[in-house]
Amino acid sequence: MPITIRDIAEKANVSIATVSRVLNNSSQVSKETKDKVEKVIKELNFKPNVFARGLIKKSINTIGVILPDLNNLFYPAVIKGIEDELEKQNYNIFLCNTDESITKEKKYIKTLLEKHVDGIIFLGTRPTGFENNKHIVELSKKLPVLMINDYIIGSNVYSVMTDEVNGAYKAVNYFLSLGHKKIGFINGNVDFTTYKYKLRGYKKALEDNKIPLNEKYVINETPYEKGGYLGVKKLLSLKDRPTAIFTASDQIAIGAMNAIFESGYSSDDFSVIGYGDIPILNELYSGLTTVNQFPYYTGQLAAETIIKVINQEELKQRKIILEPELSIRKSCKALI
Amino acid sequence: MPITIRDIAEKANVSIATVSRVLNNSSQVSKETKDKVEKVIKELNFKPNVFARGLIKKSINTIGVILPDLNNLFYPAVIKGIEDELEKQNYNIFLCNTDESITKEKKYIKTLLEKHVDGIIFLGTRPTGFENNKHIVELSKKLPVLMINDYIIGSNVYSVMTDEVNGAYKAVNYFLSLGHKKIGFINGNVDFTTYKYKLRGYKKALEDNKIPLNEKYVINETPYEKGGYLGVKKLLSLKDRPTAIFTASDQIAIGAMNAIFESGYSSDDFSVIGYGDIPILNELYSGLTTVNQFPYYTGQLAAETIIKVINQEELKQRKIILEPELSIRKSCKALI
DNA sequence: CTAATTAATGTAACTGTTTTCAGTAACTTA
DNA sequence: TAAGTTACTGAAAACAGTTACATTAATTAG
Numbered sequence: 001m002p003i004t005i006r007d008i009a010e011k012a013n014v015s016i017a018t019v020s021r022v023l024n025n026s027s028q029v030s031k032e033t034k035d036k037v038e039k040v041i042k043e044l045n046f047k048p049n050v051f052a053r054g055l056i057k058k059s060i061n062t063i064g065v066i067l068p069d070l071n072n073l074f075y076p077a078v079i080k081g082i083e084d085e086l087e088k089q090n091y092n093i094f095l096c097n098t099d100e101s102i103t104k105e106k107k108y109i110k111t112l113l114e115k116h117v118d119g120i121i122f123l124g125t126r127p128t129g130f131e132n133n134k135h136i137v138e139l140s141k142k143l144p145v146l147m148i149n150d151y152i153i154g155s156n157v158y159s160v161m162t163d164e165v166n167g168a169y170k171a172v173n174y175f176l177s178l179g180h181k182k183i184g185f186i187n188g189n190v191d192f193t194t195y196k197y198k199l200r201g202y203k204k205a206l207e208d209n210k211i212p213l214n215e216k217y218v219i220n221e222t223p224y225e226k227g228g229y230l231g232v233k234k235l236l237s238l239k240d241r242p243t244a245i246f247t248a249s250d251q252i253a254i255g256a257m258n259a260i261f262e263s264g265y266s267s268d269d270f271s272v273i274g275y276g277d278i279p280i281l282n283e284l285y286s287g288l289t290t291v292n293q294f295p296y297y298t299g300q301l302a303a304e305t306i307i308k309v310i311n312q313e314e315l316k317q318r319k320i321i322l323e324p325e326l327s328i329r330k331s332c333k334a335l336i
Numbered sequence: 337m338p339i340t341i342r343d344i345a346e347k348a349n350v351s352i353a354t355v356s357r358v359l360n361n362s363s364q365v366s367k368e369t370k371d372k373v374e375k376v377i378k379e380l381n382f383k384p385n386v387f388a389r390g391l392i393k394k395s396i397n398t399i400g401v402i403l404p405d406l407n408n409l410f411y412p413a414v415i416k417g418i419e420d421e422l423e424k425q426n427y428n429i430f431l432c433n434t435d436e437s438i439t440k441e442k443k444y445i446k447t448l449l450e451k452h453v454d455g456i457i458f459l460g461t462r463p464t465g466f467e468n469n470k471h472i473v474e475l476s477k478k479l480p481v482l483m484i485n486d487y488i489i490g491s492n493v494y495s496v497m498t499d500e501v502n503g504a505y506k507a508v509n510y511f512l513s514l515g516h517k518k519i520g521f522i523n524g525n526v527d528f529t530t531y532k533y534k535l536r537g538y539k540k541a542l543e544d545n546k547i548p549l550n551e552k553y554v555i556n557e558t559p560y561e562k563g564g565y566l567g568v569k570k571l572l573s574l575k576d577r578p579t580a581i582f583t584a585s586d587q588i589a590i591g592a593m594n595a596i597f598e599s600g601y602s603s604d605d606f607s608v609i610g611y612g613d614i615p616i617l618n619e620l621y622s623g624l625t626t627v628n629q630f631p632y633y634t635g636q637l638a639a640e641t642i643i644k645v646i647n648q649e650e651l652k653q654r655k656i657i658l659e660p661e662l663s664i665r666k667s668c669k670a671l672i
Numbered sequence: 673c674t675a676a677t678t679a680a681t682g683t684a685a686c687t688g689t690t691t692t693c694a695g696t697a698a699c700t701t702a
Numbered sequence: 703t704a705a706g707t708t709a710c711t712g713a714a715a716a717c718a719g720t721t722a723c724a725t726t727a728a729t730t731a732g
Contacts, residue, residue, distance in 0.1 A: 047450050049391070050387075050390075050450055050451055050452065051387045051388075051390035051391040051394075051396075051452070052387075052391055054386075054387035054390070055385070055387040055388055055391060058387075060387075060451065062430075062451075065431075070412040070413070070415055070416040070419070071412065071413070071416065071615050073409070073412075073616070075412075076406040076407070076409075076411075076412045077406070077407070079406055079431070079433075080406040080407065080433060083406070083431065083432075083433045084433070084435075087432075087433075087440070087444075090447075092430050092432075092447060092451065093430065093431045093432075094398075094428050094429065094430065094431075095401075095415070095419065095429045095430075095431040096419075096423075096428075096429075097415075097416060097419045097420070097423075099420075104423070108423075111426075111428060114383050114386055115386055115396065115398075115428065116386065116387070224619075225616065225618075225619030226619070229619070251616075251619075254616070254619060254620065255619055258619055258620060258621065258622060261621065261622065262622050279407050280409070280561065280587075280590070280616075282561075283560075283561030283562070283565070283587075283590060283591055283594055284590065284594060284620065285594065285597065285621075286594060286597065286598050
């Protein structure tokens, strides 16, 4: 038989209501009785039953985290940040991997609602378009919803993200500062916000520096290693090859480096910049230069923010935008 | 006001008990009333309250997954397998990252128990020694506990793991078959089961082939990229350098490759084998050869197994041991 | 010194299920 | 035809907390 609030009440010679008050330190309980009750609680090592509590409070301190794919190395890095912060605040995480399927996502949302999570964090960029996101708009009317690295305009959804136009801009600018003028760009599917923005930043940097856009330098691939690999092969097949390659994700960059090495070149021949700054990047190919999106910090901030929303604290803004920074390592060389 | 079982009962003109029976398809309910009730349930889109249910059943279909560090890329790969399988069975995952801290682990165990998870999966190798594991032995008396890639002898703990002695043996043997006789080994801390076993396999392979053990070739480092990097630097500094390097983890291997390239060499000069087969390995440095521990499958199997234990199905064995296999890629060259 | 507050505590209703126990009606069996 | 099964259903008691309301004692105001 587990220990209940009744056992505590009996042993401490008070009513169960009083015990409950001590537990929730709600309303006034005299110091004397409070101490007495707490002593008994400690003695019997009593833990209130979450279900009974949840039945009334409709919550048991949990957050759902929905992400598209655990194999995308950016996500574990973010989750670690979320986890660290939530653990401090005594929240637990329900982890949901959707495999990029909207159907699976919807199913998860349903279960998370049934399990009465206090809030839901969506990880990662989303396909644009009303149909793909309206269920989230609806969701955000029911409970706190936060998106990492994306947002939904005019909704209740909170966001923590970096300015990706600017991130791409900085990367390209860095190339330019090193003397590169022929800059390839291996991007992902521009139906996703993130890749749309990066393309914008890429173009803007070229424009601002009066470099004409070469359409052949812009390549759309899957945003993983394979995409980077294929992208580089394409770029290498051009008559007028680029000297620098900007990639829309770190994993594209990894694949790109792989292709570069495999083709007998090195970063002396082709400079590469990735995007995201996943932890492993520092340890590969002598260190890959990348745009730092602060994955860990983003996770922490997201967790912190959603807790504030849950606690009904007023926030100045629905959307927190971080400034990305270049993490300069060894994969870019100056053109001489 | 949420819809309750009472609303259904009323609308369907039956008692709440009957509705509950339909919900749990327990005991006999006439087809007629069953249909009637189900129709109303669907109509009102009724979902039973998990907390009320949990209060009685003491469970709400969740599994805790405790892991040492999300930055270890092996784990996300395993978690994906766990997740996929559990989702099919309508279980959710509480994700707990301990940062290798036993204190944090214990705290998590406490919360998981309070939240009445149906079982707990521990991910990853553990420090040996009674003190570090007795709380898990205790735990396994209370609810189903499963360990991935480790086990606790003589306990209730279930395990899914690979034969790591044999895995190491196969790696070293492969080197030998390529003509290598000077084989370095960058290992982790042998206080952890996994590294102890790998060392054993390494030594056994040498012995069986009558190659004397060179103590200088065995290096202990942290089992991440940094360790591989430093390990290679040490090996390179030897007068009699090895020609092949076996590493106790894929991340060590990555760091090793990094150091090899940085020192102006390639896998033509030093053959490398990793351990684990994390998804990214195929995409790095033209593909790294490694010992495949089947991370995804391991996760799936673990999930499947713990569900069976929860459902009280009889298992033939507490310990499932998979045979590791070499994933041969491009990082090993024959000695001519 | 009485009336009005206020602080501290208790009683009991309520949260939304599952499940035991009991009851009814229909159907066998002797 | 009476008694015993069986199939189905309902009433009510759990499950373990929170909280609205009531009550008492102590304090303050007039």
